[in-house]
Amino acid sequence: MSDRLRGKDWLSFGLKTLGEEGFTALKADRMARALNVSRGSFYWHFKNLRHFHEALLDHWKTTTTDIIIDDIDTRSDTALRTLIGEAFNADRKLERAIRAWATETEWVGERVASLDKRRITFIEKLLEAQGIAQNAIPVRATVLYWAYLGGALVQHTRLPDGQLDALVDMMLGK
Amino acid sequence: MSDRLRGKDWLSFGLKTLGEEGFTALKADRMARALNVSRGSFYWHFKNLRHFHEALLDHWKTTTTDIIIDDIDTRSDTALRTLIGEAFNADRKLERAIRAWATETEWVGERVASLDKRRITFIEKLLEAQGIAQNAIPVRATVLYWAYLGGALVQHTRLPDGQLDALVDMMLGK
DNA sequence: CCTGCTCCATACATAACTGTATGGTTGTAT
């Protein structure tokens, strides 16, 4: 087993760092020390910090959103309930760290914004499949997504299980 | 008129900077250059960066939340609708910047968390005054607040006016 | 008018980074 690093090792560690210490910890210097290597390794795998950051964001996008969206069957009866359940119960510290990053760094904000659109469109599809009236879909999808994001910011407060169902019922007009 | 600065001038400029450039711009060096003074001024008014940051957060808390909460009559029929209307239509870039800061910096997170509690409790009071069933109050207040926060993160998307009413109606069970 | 308080500039020491250049080490395919 070699203890030498490859690009993806840096990316994994970057994601871990991002979740635990925030984007301000995504420095070559700091990470190299934490990994017990020199920055020489970093600059071999990545041209500069910016390139690393972009690769990291891509890594995050594919290992979270892409996989989830591809996996859920839009037409399933329980799709929305499943998504909401997982989204609201998952550990959202990475989501939180990314939003903070997006707020401070313009190009990150742009990438995240386009992701937001994709996610909301997906929720709209789910609501549509549940037979919600066309004119009510955009607001509910948006509010639902906003609540998800807001909840990610306030990580200490969690909705009790039953109450999450109540929320979905409300959104489904039941 | 003297062009010399006092503590509150630094705080005002700090809040402006925070909203426009984020917490990473809250550096003595950078701000002093922007204000065309030397850091000597900064370090005369504030012991160090941390003291400035704490004063800034207090400044923000009193000039936003405190004033709003104190001004709204809990018993008024339209209190909730007024609050929601203002909250969702206001320019939330400061709110956004503060959350990003709170995510990255522990002591800021703690202060913001206690503020969150105060705000949610306030919303609960409003819902209670509207006669919402006791067991439904905590979830609705929380979801409503989460949606507000989430919306602050996704600043480019805004709910059309009418739809905001629909949201409130939904929360009021109408 | 001069004493003291408020406010600021300048200079210094230190820290935490970035990015480059160069050379060395380790692994692997032939």
Add this chain to the structure above:
DNA sequence: ATACAACCATACAGTTATGTATGGAGCAGG
């Protein structure tokens, strides 16, 4: 075995920041 590619350490130059020390400038009241 050797050659080449992948990986890493070290040293250097540069940047952006913090905080302190010290010496002023400007305005107030006695």
